[in-house]
Amino acid sequence: MEKNTTEEETKTIQFFGAIDRNKEGGIASQMPAYTFQRQIELMQEGIDQKKRALEMGFVASDNEAEYKQHIARETDRMQEILDSKPRLNDSDRDLCAKTYKELRAGIKETLTTVQDEQRGFVRPHEEHRKNKSACIKITEQTVDMCEANGIPVSDKGEISRDNAVRLQMMIGANIDADTNIERMRKIK
Numbered sequence: 001m002e003k004n005t006t007e008e009e010t011k012t013i014q015f016f017g018a019i020d021r022n023k024e025g026g027i028a029s030q031m032p033a034y035t036f037q038r039q040i041e042l043m044q045e046g047i048d049q050k051k052r053a054l055e056m057g058f059v060a061s062d063n064e065a066e067y068k069q070h071i072a073r074e075t076d077r078m079q080e081i082l083d084s085k086p087r088l089n090d091s092d093r094d095l096c097a098k099t100y101k102e103l104r105a106g107i108k109e110t111l112t113t114v115q116d117e118q119r120g121f122v123r124p125h126e127e128h129r130k131n132k133s134a135c136i137k138i139t140e141q142t143v144d145m146c147e148a149n150g151i152p153v154s155d156k157g158e159i160s161r162d163n164a165v166r167l168q169m170m171i172g173a174n175i176d177a178d179t180n181i182e183r184m185r186k187i188k
Contacts, residue, residue, distance in 0.1 A: 012148040013092055015170040017084025027150040030166060034085040035173040043078050047071060088174060096171045099142050103168040106136035108184045110161050115188050134158035142167075 015032050022028040034040070050071050053059055059067050088096065110130045112122045129135075134154035138146070146153050149170065151163045159167075165181055172179035 012144040013086060013088070013096065014148050015086060015174065016149060017086075019080050019084045032084065032170060032173070033081045035169065040078065040081060043074065047074050047078065050074075086174060093175055095141065095145075096175050097177075099139075099145060100168060100171045100175065100177055102139060102142060103136070103164050103171070104184060106138070107161060107164050107168065107181065108186075110135060111181075111185045113186045113188055117185075130160070131162045132160055134160055136161060136164045138164075 016027050016029075017032065017034075020027060020029055020032050050067065054064065054067055054071070086092075112127070116122055134156065135158060137156075137158050138153070140157070143153050143157055146159060146163070146167060149167065151159060151167055153159055168181075169179045171177070
């Protein structure tokens with residue numbers, strides 16, 4: 001008996017919104033805009049400062065209209081960035097959590113220990129190879145997630161450590177999980 005799958009069941013999660021895409025529809029950046037929390041905070045601070053300057057009368061009256069338009073443009077841009085974050089339902093969150101754990105385990109295996117790093121036992125060429133060459137085996141669901149988010153996957157179903165870290169950071173930003181890679185590094 002054939003399993004009848006709907007489009008909803010086969011849908012993969014796309015972390016990049018319209019704001020992260022170029023004119024041709026391709027992904028224009030390494031990470032989605034909403035993952036850059038510090039830049040969003042700075043953008044909000046800038047908007048707040050401009051609003052205060054306007055309220056306190058520090059803006060010349062002939063420039064007020066242009067200043068208000070600038071504030072409106074920046075506010076719209078920031079809201080567009082915040083709205084680009086995908087709204088995950090429970091099954092999507094479960095899939096993300098499972099993929100997040102899988103990626104962290106794969107990344108952790110490829111990291112050198114802190115002790116080896118301090119002693120100078122790390123081979124730079126080997127670290128570079130792990131960062132750039134496919135060396136982390138992933139499941140079919142993770143392959144689909146990678147392809148939906150512009151992350152290249154080898155024919156063997158493997159991704160590089162850099163790309164695993166990127167995907168893990170995207171997922172972590174969506175499920176509010178730790179994205180610091182150095183915390184995964186073993187001491188000994």
